[in-house]
Amino acid sequence: MHRSLTLISTTCLLALATAVPAQADALLHYIDDEGLESQILVRDHMIRMELNEAISGTSGYMLFDARNDQLTVVDDEEQTYLPLTREVMDEQIQAMTDMVSDLRRQMEQLPPDVRDQLKQQLRIGPEGFEAEISTRETDEQREIGEFVCSEIEVLIDDRPQSTVCVADAQSLGLETSDFQTLGALMDRLYELSLRALEAGGPMASQMGASLLPRVEGIPLEVREHDGVTTRLAGLSTDPLSEALFQVPESYEETEMF
Template identity: 75%
Template structure:
């Protein structure tokens, strides 16, 4: 029996939580080099981000559904491509496609809410939960705040920062400077483009509400100045950097196999 297929947006949302640390890197300018960052959370879930030239690869392995794959980001055109190794398919997520899907979803949720206004409260609540449209959109105020505290993690010193949404602490990030880890800021110029796009999508999801907010908005994270050694979600999972490599990476890791078939977003 095959595991239930998971849509590309749900897979992005699931991987954002474990890859949150990588999304907070400082970005510099200059020559590019290969890089690999390996993170592990306190539930044993491992995650990797690989960078080569203008392309970033994010692992999208899912322990629950049993599927595996990865996301590619091309910094030259802001295109995301979700690759499903289990189904041997790929889904291109251009900026235009994603923005249009976001608008269509927002319009659909608004229409559904208007149609359900005349229903009894308990029936309306049940339908909202079944359809995944309960979350209301809002203009979130996102801030970061240095706590002034330093910690030592695996022989490296890092500074604690808090990530706040509307004044409430969402997570704490302990960041170290790239040179202290033997890395250069310019290795992450391409990665910065990906994280900017994912942050933008998550912010739009929060503002839109509905299923997009539940899939992506909860992973909203801005940049923090430094390379995270540890990310602790408020009353949630803690993720730590477990390895860094600047060895040359195979170009094949940053492509879609020719035998894979294209799949629509929904």
């Protein structure tokens, strides 16, 4: 699910303190330099993120409700849905932290070469994460399509990790309320990413590798240093059906494990 979460993370926005319209719809269409596409739909307090099956292994979408910070993964192929409440996610990350700690203790009894091989196979990284994460404006502006954006670097311990080119929401003709909702999503994903890095287990490679704090504006492009570049390929403010943000009644609830 790593790349799906990367695309989700690139849509972080600044929440502005203004009146919220009754309904403000938006559709953002992204594509990366490997040709993989992703769509993010916003309607009022809800967000729908299309999942690319080749990346996530799931043919469906993820819903986010900004009223309660709940994520729900919907699998169209299996016709199931998985509610990821704050409590469930916190429990799963804590379980992962405990499991990785136990594995580390057991592997300390093994020869160094075997221990290193197992860490690589199990994707167990260093324990703990105390790096400082920050952003820095570069004063560089670029044209992407018909829009102009300003570049912001994301740094970990003062080392650039990625460069985000952001545009003002109004210049794209989009509503403020959409970005209040997206900002709530980004805060939650950022929090989960930090906790995954602290655990140092497989979730760290999925959620922490593309750490992106909230930036001031709408990302038109995200360039991961020595990685993938993702660009906004299109946007729409046409009204979206409420059904797009609901789980079909015939789908059955499932559990994470």
